[in-house]
Amino acid sequence: MRRAFFPLKLFVILFAAVLGLGSGKVYAAEGSFLQISVKDNEVLSYIECSGRIQSADAQVAQYPCENVEITVPGEISVHTVILLDNSLSISEENRENIKNILRQYVQEIPENEVVSLAVFGEDMQFLAEKSKDGEEMLRLVDEMEFNNQDTYLTDYLFQALEKIQNDQEYTRFIVISDGVDNKAIGITKEELSAKLKEVPRTVCTIGHIYKDNSEELKNMFALSRMTNGKEYLIEDFDDISLLAEEIHDFSDIYAVTMEIPQNVMDGDSRHILLNIRTDKGDISITGETAMPFTLIEQESEKEEEPEPEPEPELIPEPEPEPEPIPEPVPQPAEEQEESKTGGIGIEKIAGAAIAVAAAVLLIFQKRKKGSEKGSEKKKKSAKKKKETIPDMPVTQEPSQGNGQEENVTTILGGRYLLTLRDRENPERIFRYPMDRPVIVGRNIDMVQIVIDYNLTVSGQHCEFYIRNNRFFVRDMNSANHTYLEGRMIQGESEIASGNIVRLGEVEFSIEIMPI
Secondary structure, eight states: OBOOOHHHHHHHHHHHHHHHHHHTOOOOOOEEEEEEEEETTEEEEEEEESSOEEEEEEEETTEEOEEEEEEOTTSSOEEEEEEEEOBTTSOHHHHHHHHHHHHHHHHTOOTTEEEEEEEESSSEEEEEEEEOOHHHHHHHHHTOOOBSOOOOHHHHHHHHHHHHTTOOSEEEEEEEESOOOOOSSSSOHHHHHHHHHHSOOEEEEEEOOOSSOHHHHHHHHHHHHHTTOOEEEGGGBSSHHHHHHHHTOOTTEEEEEEEOOGGGOBSSEEEEEEEEEETTEEEEEEEEEEOOBOOOOOOOOOOOOOOOOOOOOOOOOOOOOOOOOOOOOOOOOOOOOOOTTSSOOHHHHHHHHHHHHHHHHHHHHHHHHHHHHHHHHHHHHHHHHHHHSOOOOOOOOOOOOOSOOOOOOOOOOSOEEEEEEESSSTTOEEEEEOSSOEEEESOTTTOSEEOOSOTTSOTTOEEEEEETTEEEEEEOSOSSOEEETTEEOSSEEEOOTTOEEEETTEEEEEEEEEO
C-alpha cells in the first residue's frame, strides 16, 4: 500500500462520507479521450470513463455522426508496451522491486491483452513482441540484466510510437525509468511531446529516486499527464504488488466507433464531440484528429451532340426543250406532157421554165419564214430556261493561314491536391490541398505536411505553391537542402507529377491532381 498516516487517512475518509450522506451528492462521471485513429470512413476512439456508459452520440465539427457503437471493458483488445531502463542508475533494491512488478504483471495477462517487452539504454532491444506466453515472459524477466550505460528515453519512446502508430487496438506504454533529461542531441522532450500529439497513446510512468533526479522525474511524469496516463513512484509503495494491480486495471476503458460524415472528409484536422450518458450523469468530451481525404465522384452530364445542319436542297436543272425541226417543204413533181405529136414545143419549154422559177421562189420564201419562226422559238426557250434555274450560292473556300499557331495559355481551373509518397516506405503518403502554399517539415505547429520521422528534415524544410498557373517548390533555408531530380534547388524550381523531390535523406514522388 502507499505510505500514509493511517489514523489521519481514516478520519478524512469518514469525514468525506458524512459530507456525502448529509448533502445527498454523488461524484459526477469523468471522461477523456485516450486514443483516436481513423480507418476508412470511421473514427475509432478509446476513452476512459469513471461511470458505466449507457449510450452516446457524436459529431465531427458541426456534423452529427451515424452508427455510434460502444464496446465495453473486457471486450477491448489491449496491447501493452513495457519499456524498461536497464541501466545502473536503478539501485539494486529497486531492480528487484521492478522485476517483482513485472513478474506479477506477466503472470496475470488477461485473454484480451498482448504484451511487448523492451529494454533500453544506449540502444533499444525488444525481448518479446505482442506475446501472451506468460511463462516465456517470466523467463525473460528473470534473465534481465542491468548495465552501465547512458539512457535515451525520448529517442526510444519516439521510435516505439512510430512502430505502433498504425495499430488499431488500444495501445498503452508503461515506462520504467529514473526520469527524462532534455539533451541537445537526438529527440528532445519538445519533439517527443509533438509526436504524442500526433500519435496519441497513453503513457503510464513508474519512476524511482536516484541521487538528485527530481527534475528528470518531473519531465517523465509530465508525459503521463499530457496523455491521460497514470504516474507512480516506487518509493510511495510498501507493497509493490499493489502497484502491479493498479497498472493492470482496464475497468474504465471503453471503445467508441463512429461513422465520419461525408462533409468533413477533406484531409483537414477536425474536432470531435462525444456526448455520453452514464449511470453517474451525462458528460461531454472533446478530441481532435485528421480526417481522411475522399474524392466525391460527380456524374458527368452527357454532352448533347449538335444536330447536323440540313443540307441545302438542290434544285434540279430542267432539261432544255428540243428545238423544233422545220418541216421539209415537198418539192412539186412536174409532169411533163408529151405532145401528142411525140415532141416538145418551144411554148411548152418556156412555160416549164417559168413554172420552175416560180416554184424555186416559193420554196425560198417558205424556208425564210420557217427560219425566222425557229429563231423566235429559241429565244423564248432560252428566256424560259433563265427564269426557271435560280442562281446557286457561291461557296468560298476558307482562306489558308500563315501556318503559325496562336500561343494559347492553358488556365488551371478548380482545386489541386498535392500528394507526397515516401519512396522507401510507400505506405507513408501525405496529401494536402494546394489552395494556399503548402509547407513541409518537422515542426508540427508551422507546417501543413509533417515529416517528423527523419532528423535530416528541417522544421520548415520546403514549400510547394502555384504561381501563374504553374507548380513550384522552393527550399526554405533548410540545413540539408532540397533536391529535385537529384539537383539541389537554388531558389525555386518548377515541378510536375512524377518528379522526385528529396528533403535531406527522405525521397518523395510528387503527384498533383485536380479535385
